Amino acid sequence: MPNPLIQKLEARDTLLPGEREALERIVVRSRTCRFGEIMVREDEHLNESTLLLQGFAARAKTLRNGKRQIVAVHVTGDFVDLHSFVLKRIDHSIVALTPCRIANVAHRDLEAITENFPHLTRLLWLSTVIDGAIHRAWLAAMGGRSAAGQLAHFICEMFLRLKAIGHTDGNSMVLPFTQPELGDILGLSSVHVNRVLQGLRSDNLIRWQDQSITILDWDGLTRTAEFDPTYLSLQKEPR
Amino acid sequence: MPNPLIQKLEARDTLLPGEREALERIVVRSRTCRFGEIMVREDEHLNESTLLLQGFAARAKTLRNGKRQIVAVHVTGDFVDLHSFVLKRIDHSIVALTPCRIANVAHRDLEAITENFPHLTRLLWLSTVIDGAIHRAWLAAMGGRSAAGQLAHFICEMFLRLKAIGHTDGNSMVLPFTQPELGDILGLSSVHVNRVLQGLRSDNLIRWQDQSITILDWDGLTRTAEFDPTYLSLQKEPR
DNA sequence: GATTCACGCTAACATTCGTTATCGAATAGA
DNA sequence: TCTATTCGATAACGAATGTTAGCGTGAATC
Numbered sequence: 001m002p003n004p005l006i007q008k009l010e011a012r013d014t015l016l017p018g019e020r021e022a023l024e025r026i027v028v029r030s031r032t033c034r035f036g037e038i039m040v041r042e043d044e045h046l047n048e049s050t051l052l053l054q055g056f057a058a059r060a061k062t063l064r065n066g067k068r069q070i071v072a073v074h075v076t077g078d079f080v081d082l083h084s085f086v087l088k089r090i091d092h093s094i095v096a097l098t099p100c101r102i103a104n105v106a107h108r109d110l111e112a113i114t115e116n117f118p119h120l121t122r123l124l125w126l127s128t129v130i131d132g133a134i135h136r137a138w139l140a141a142m143g144g145r146s147a148a149g150q151l152a153h154f155i156c157e158m159f160l161r162l163k164a165i166g167h168t169d170g171n172s173m174v175l176p177f178t179q180p181e182l183g184d185i186l187g188l189s190s191v192h193v194n195r196v197l198q199g200l201r202s203d204n205l206i207r208w209q210d211q212s213i214t215i216l217d218w219d220g221l222t223r224t225a226e227f228d229p230t231y232l233s234l235q236k237e238p239r
Numbered sequence: 240m241p242n243p244l245i246q247k248l249e250a251r252d253t254l255l256p257g258e259r260e261a262l263e264r265i266v267v268r269s270r271t272c273r274f275g276e277i278m279v280r281e282d283e284h285l286n287e288s289t290l291l292l293q294g295f296a297a298r299a300k301t302l303r304n305g306k307r308q309i310v311a312v313h314v315t316g317d318f319v320d321l322h323s324f325v326l327k328r329i330d331h332s333i334v335a336l337t338p339c340r341i342a343n344v345a346h347r348d349l350e351a352i353t354e355n356f357p358h359l360t361r362l363l364w365l366s367t368v369i370d371g372a373i374h375r376a377w378l379a380a381m382g383g384r385s386a387a388g389q390l391a392h393f394i395c396e397m398f399l400r401l402k403a404i405g406h407t408d409g410n411s412m413v414l415p416f417t418q419p420e421l422g423d424i425l426g427l428s429s430v431h432v433n434r435v436l437q438g439l440r441s442d443n444l445i446r447w448q449d450q451s452i453t454i455l456d457w458d459g460l461t462r463t464a465e466f467d468p469t470y471l472s473l474q475k476e477p478r
Numbered sequence: 479g480a481t482t483c484a485c486g487c488t489a490a491c492a493t494t495c496g497t498t499a500t501c502g503a504a505t506a507g508a
Numbered sequence: 509t510c511t512a513t514t515c516g517a518t519a520a521c522g523a524a525t526g527t528t529a530g531c532g533t534g535a536a537t538c
Contacts, residue, residue, distance in 0.1 A: 043469065061379045064465050069383040071375040083372075086365040086478050091372050091470035114357040122353055125364050126325040128371065133322075133330050135374035136310040140300045142381045143426025144308040147525075178485065187382025189526050194487060226303050230282065231330035239325050386495080417515065428496050433517060 003027055004077030004165065005051055009123045011164060013239045019120040026109040027051060033100040039080070040094040046084045048104045052076060055100030056176060059092045060184070070185045071138075072131065073097070073158070077165050083128045085110045098176050122239050133231040142187055145226065147196045150186055152225035155206065159215060160229055172214045200224075242266055243316030243404065244290055248362045250403060252478045258359040265348040266290060272339040278319070279333040285323045287343045291315060294339030295415060298331045299423070309424045310377075311370065312336070312397070316404050322367045324349045337415050361478050372470040381426055384465065386435045389425055391464035394445065398454060399468055411453045439463075 006023055009015060030053055033039055039050055039057065052074050059072040059080070071092060074080045084090045085107050114121045137157065141150040155175075162173045179197070180190040188196070200206050205221045207214040215221055245262055248254060269292055272278055278289055278296065291313050298311040298319070310331060313319050323329045324346050353360045376396065380389040394414075401412045418436070419429040427435070439445050444460045446453040454460055 059375070061375070061383070063379070063383045067383045069379040071378045083368040086361050086368050087372065087472060088476050088478070089469065089472075091375060091467075111357075111361075114361055118350075118353040118357075118360070121357070121360060121364075122325050122350075125360075125367070128364070129322040129325050129367055132367065132371040132374060133326065135371060135378060136298070136300070136330060138378055139310045139374060139381065139426075140302070140308040142378065144300070144302045144306045179487095180485080187378075190486090191488090191527080192525055195525090198487090228330075230328065233326060233328075237327050239327070418517095419515080429516090430497080430518090431495055434495085437517090 004053060005079060007165065008077040009120075009127070011236070012126060012233055013123055013236055015123075016117075016119050019117055019123075022113060022117055022120060026105050026113070027103045030101055030103040033096040033102060035096055035099050037096045037100075038093050039096060039100075039102060040084075040090065042091065042093045043089060045089055046081070047107045049082050049085055049107065049110065050080045050094065051103045051105055052078045052080050053101040053103055055102075056097040057100055057102075058095050058097050058185075060095055061092045068184045069187060070181070072134065073185060075158075075161055075165065076167065079105075079124070079127050082110075082124060083131070097181065119239070126233070126239055130231075130233050133233070137231050141225075147186070147188055147192060148199050149225055150188075151182070151193070151196050152200060152205070152221050153227055154182075154186065155200075155213065155215070156222055156225050156227040156229075157232070159213075160232055160234065164232075164234055171216070171218070172212055174211055175213050176211045243292060244318060246404065247316040247366070248359075250475070251365060251472060252362055252475055254362075255356075255358055258356055258362075261352060261356055261359060265344050265352070266342045269340055269342040272335040272341060274335055274338050276335045276339075277332050278335060278339075278341060279323075279329065281330065281332045282328060284328055285320070286346045288321050288324055288346065288349065289319045289333065290342045290344055291317045291319050292340040292342055295336040296339055296341075297334050297336050297424075299334055300331045307423045308426060309420070311373065312424060314397075314400055314404065315406065318344075318363070318366050321349075321363060322370070336420065358478070365472070365478055369470075369472050372472065376470050380464075386425070386427055386431060387438050388464055389427075390421070390432070390435050391439060391444070391460050392466055393421075393424065394439075394452065394454070395461055395464050395466040395468075396471070398452075399471055399473065403471075403473055410455070410457070411451055413450055414452050415450045 003024055006020055054076050057074045057080055058070045060068050060070045062068050080094055081090055141153045145153065158175055159168060159173055162168050167173065179193045182193045183190040197208060205217050207216060242263060245259055293315050296313045296319055297309045299307050299309045301307050319333055320329055380392045384392065397414055398407060398412055401407050406412065418432045421432045422429040425432065436447060444456050446455060
C-alpha cells in the first residue's frame with residue numbers, strides 16, 4: 001500500500017529522485033487508535049510527529065466551560081502535527097474522530113531531511129502552510145459568513161480534500177461526524193447545526209443520510225458557501 | 240538599526256554563526272506604505288515575500304457582501320507573507336493598518352537559504368507555524384468564547400506580542416485600530432465592539448483612550464479571555 | 479431481554495448580536 | 509471657512525443563535 005503522504009506531496013509538486021525513498025525510510029512503526037483516543041496531548045514536549053495513515057482526526061482545544069473547539073480536521077495522508085517538529089510543544093490535543101491508523105515519525109529523522117533534502121523540506125513546510133491556509137478559510141467562514149454559509153463551506157472543503165485522496169464516490173462522500181461534533185467544528189450548538197442542516201437539505205443542496213453526504217447542487221452549494229478552492233493548493237507548482 | 244526579524248528569531252532560538260549575516264544579506268530594498276495601501280494582492284503569483292520593518296499590517300479576505308474579515312494582524316518584525324514562499328499564491332490580501340516600512344525578500348534568496356542553512360530554514364519555518372498557532376487561538380476565541388472573552392483575548396495577545404519587541408510601556412501599549420477595524424478582526428459589528436468594550440472598561444480591566452490601551456488588571460483580563468500564552472512560543476528552545 | 483446512552487429532531491424561550499439611525503466631535507479636504 | 513467624512517457612542521428593533529427540555533430510535537452494554 002502506497003504511503004499516503006507521498007501521494008499528498010506529489011499532488012503539489014513532483015518529487016525529486018531520492019526524496020520518495022527518504023520519506024519511506026522515516027515512516028516505520030504504525031499503530032491503531034480507537035475512536036475518541038487522544039493521540040497527542042496538549043502542552044507535551046514532543047520528539048515525534050504523527051502521520052495519519054487512515055481515518056479522521058481533529059485538533060481540539062477545550063475551554064474552561066467544558067466547550068470543545070475543533071480547530072482542524074484531518075484525513076488520510078495528513079501529517080497531523082508536523083508543526084510540532086519546529087514548535088516542540090503544541091497548543092491543542094489531537095483526537096481520533098474515527099478509529100485510525102497512524103505512524104510516528106521521529107523529529108530526529110525530520111531534522112535529517114532538512115539537512116539533506118532542501119526541496120523535500122520545502123514540501124513538508126508547504127504542508128504546514130496549507131494547514132494555515134485552511135485555518136484562515138475557517139476564520140473567514142466563522143467571522144464573515146452565516147451559519148449556513150459556514151457549514152456549506154466546510155462541506156465543500158471536505159469534499160475537495162477527500163476527492164484529492166480518492167475518498168469520494170461521484171458526488172458522495174462519507175463524513176463520519178455527528179451533529180454535536182459538527183457543532184464543535186463550526187463553533188455552533190448542535191441544535192443550531194441541525195437547523196442549518198435542515199436548511200441546506202430543504203434547498204436541495206445536499207442529502208445527508210447516516211454519515212453519507214451527497215452533493216445535489218455543487219454550484220448552489222459553493223454559492224451559499226462563497227467557496228473558492230484556491231486555498232487548498234490542489235495544483236502542482238514548482239516549490 | 241537592527242533587523243527586527245533577527246530579533247524575532249533570536250527570541251525563539253540562538254542563531255548559528257553565519258545565519259545572521261545570511262539574513263542581513265537578503266533584506267535589502269525597503270520602502271514605505273501609506274495607511275490603507277494594499278501591499279500584496281490576493282491570488283497574485285508571488286516571487287518575493289514581505290518583511291514588516293515598522294507599523295501594523297493585516298491579512299484580510301473580502302466577502303461578496305462587502306464584509307472584510309481580517310485573519311491576521313502583524314507587527315514590526317513579522318514576515319507578513321513568508322508562507323507565500325512555498326505557497327506561491329496567497330489566499331488573502333495584505334493591507335497596511337498604519338503607515339508602514341517594508342522590505343521585499345526574493346524567493347530565490349529564500350530558496351538559497353533552504354539549500355545552505357538548514358537550521359535557519361527551520362527557524363523561518365517556525366515563523367510560519369507560529370502564525371498558524373495564532374490562527375488556531377483566534378479560531379478557539381471566535382468559536383468558543385463570548386465576544387468579551389474574544390476581545391480580551393485579542394488584547395492579551397497583542398500586549399505580549401508588542402512586549403516581545405519592546406513596544407509596550409509598562410502596562411500600556413499603542414493599538415492603532417478603530418472600532419470598525421476591531422470588528423473586522425473579531426468578526427463582530429462595530430456597534431457590538433463598542434458594547435463589549437464598554438463592558439471591559441466598566442469592569443475596570445482596561446482603559447482605552449484614543450489608541451492607547453492600559454491594562455488595569457492583567458489577571459482579570461486573562462481570566463475573562465481564558466488566555467494561555469504558550470501558543471506564542473515566546474521562549475528559546477533548540478529547533 | 480432489559481437497560482442505558484447517544485443521536486437526530488423539534489419546540490419554547492432567553493440571550494446575543496446585527497442593522498439602522500442619530501448625535502456630537504474630530505479630522506481632512508475644497 | 510465651509511463641507512464632507514469618519515469615529516465613538518447610544519437607542520430601538522429585529523434576526524440569529526444558545527439553552528433547556530423532551531421524544532423516538534437504534535446501538536451498545538449488562
